[in-house]
Amino acid sequence: MNIVTILNKSKVLLQRKSVCHVSKAELNTRRKALRTRFCLEPRRRISAIFENPNATSALRDGPDYTFRDNRPTPYGVMQYKRICQSIEHTAAIIRYNKEIDLALQLEKRRAEELQAEVQSILDKKLKPKGGKVDANSKKR
Structure with missing residues (x-):
């Protein structure tokens, strides 16, 4: 077979x-x-x-019933839980993005400080005696 x-x-x-x-x-x-x-x-x-109907948000997130006088329908237990979870996830994402931005700024500032320190060390080194001779001064 x-x-x-x-x-x-x-x-x-x-x-x-x-x-x-x-x-x-x-x-x-x-x-x-x-x-x-x-x-x-x-x-x-x-x-x-048919596929699981709870997989789509159209049926999952809508209210189970409505009032005839158009009062707002209270959230279901799981719907309220999903809303709270999405708020927590959003807050965590925003917090982590701020931390990443701060880390990038610190890294950039450290690189600039290191470059400035290297440049200051190079500027402090001894320079050769006599300096540069201009072409105009030789002719005189």
């Missing part, structure tokens, strides 16, 4: 809602090619059930 027939066999068995039956010989000969994900593939994908 080749790997294609083994996979087709496992998918057919999964569609029948039965356990994936593969013989020991097939499993031992095709151990590297046959993965457990084909036997344990999610039921939604195999049986063409």
